[in-house]
Amino acid sequence: MSGVTVREARAxxxxxxxxxxxxxxxxxxxxxxxxxxxxxxSEQGQALVWQRLLSSRGxxxxxxxxxxxxxxxxxxxxxxxxxxxxxxxxxxxxxxxLYVAGDWQGRGLGRRLIGGMFRAMVRDGLPDAFLWVLxxxxxxxxxxxxxxxxxxxRQEAFAGTLLDETAYAWPDLGGWLASYSRTSRSS
Ligand SMILES: CC(C)(COP(=O)(O)OP(=O)(O)OC[C@H]1O[C@@H](n2cnc3c(N)ncnc32)[C@H](O)[C@@H]1OP(=O)(O)O)[C@@H](O)C(=O)NCCC(=O)NCCS
Numbered sequence: 001m002s003g004v005t006v007r008e009a010r011a012x013x014x015x016x017x018x019x020x021x022x023x024x025x026x027x028x029x030x031x032x033x034x035x036x037x038x039x040x041x042s043e044q045g046q047a048l049v050w051q052r053l054l055s056s057r058g059x060x061x062x063x064x065x066x067x068x069x070x071x072x073x074x075x076x077x078x079x080x081x082x083x084x085x086x087x088x089x090x091x092x093x094x095x096x097x098l099y100v101a102g103d104w105q106g107r108g109l110g111r112r113l114i115g116g117m118f119r120a121m122v123r124d125g126l127p128d129a130f131l132w133v134l135x136x137x138x139x140x141x142x143x144x145x146x147x148x149x150x151x152x153x154r155q156e157a158f159a160g161t162l163l164d165e166t167a168y169a170w171p172d173l174g175g176w177l178a179s180y181s182r183t184s185r186s187s
Contacts, residue, residue, distance in 0.1 A: 004109060006116050009062035009078065011054045016075025017064065018046035024099040032136050037159040059083055060096065061124075063116045065109050076104040079113040081121060084130070089152060091169055093126030114146055115180050118173045130169040132156075143168040147176060 009017065022041050029038060053060055065077035077100035084094040095117055100109045121129055130151055133140040144150075148168030155162045170176050 003068040004076070004104075004107075004112070005066045005073075006063055006109075006112050007066065009054055009064045011051065013062075013064050013075060013078075014051035014054055015043070015047045017050045017062070017078045018043045020075060020078060020099055020101045021046050021050070021097075023101060027102055028099075028137060028139060029134070032134055033163065034159045034161055053080075061117075061120060063113055063120070065100070065104075065113055067104060076101045077109045077113055079117050081117045081129070083126065089130050089167060089169065091128045091130040091151075091171070093121040093124075093129035093173070095129060095131035098131075110142055111146065115177070118170065118177055118180075122173050122177060127173055128169070128171045129173060130167050132165045132167050135164040135166045140166060140168070 022043050025041060026038050050062075054062065059082045060080050061082055062078060062080045064075055066073045067076040068074075077098075079098040080096045081093065082096070084091055085096075095114070098110065098113060098117075100113070118129065131143070131148075132154070133143060135153065148170055150166060151169035152167040154165050154167070156165055157163075
């Protein structure tokens, strides 16, 4: 998609990431996670969390999508990834988050961000990957469209409730990237 750049996040992106984070959580998770949690989220609070993460040289990497708008460049999507957090599934890499702002969804940005994350994982020596998504989130079909295999289910305690989650896995990121570059018009 023209007019959108996908790049590594910088410390000054924290506020933009937080804005997309809170907006997409409230839109995507209403009715799926407790309202009290969604109401309690704040852009300021999330910005502090992302600022800490971006300024630490931890194991988590972040990509952002920046769109051209009449008011100048605006952060419109992000994804974070790194080594698998818990060794319960036999994959080395994990996508921790992936969100595209409402007005920018359905324009190929999710595909570009996931492709960028997989490319970085292969570069970092992570040959395969998985992620967890709420089973009741219709966005999980995006991961099926991206070739992810359903790999596991679990129940996670979150904000005083139990959530059903599904894991999607990509057992061969190199193969995925080869076919991705053959078919992608926009990477
Ligand atoms: C899920 C999300 C990241 C996808 O990003 P996007 O930019 O909207 O998706 P894209 O435009 O790149 O779509 C790529 C392909 O996936 C398909 N797709 C996207 N969302 C889909 C869905 N919900 N169900 C089925 N297919 C979907 C598209 O049709 C497209 O297919 P095509 O390339 O064959 O035309 C984004 O919509 C989002 O952030 N949603 C809300 C928040 C959320 O729930 N995030 C996931 C948290 S784990």
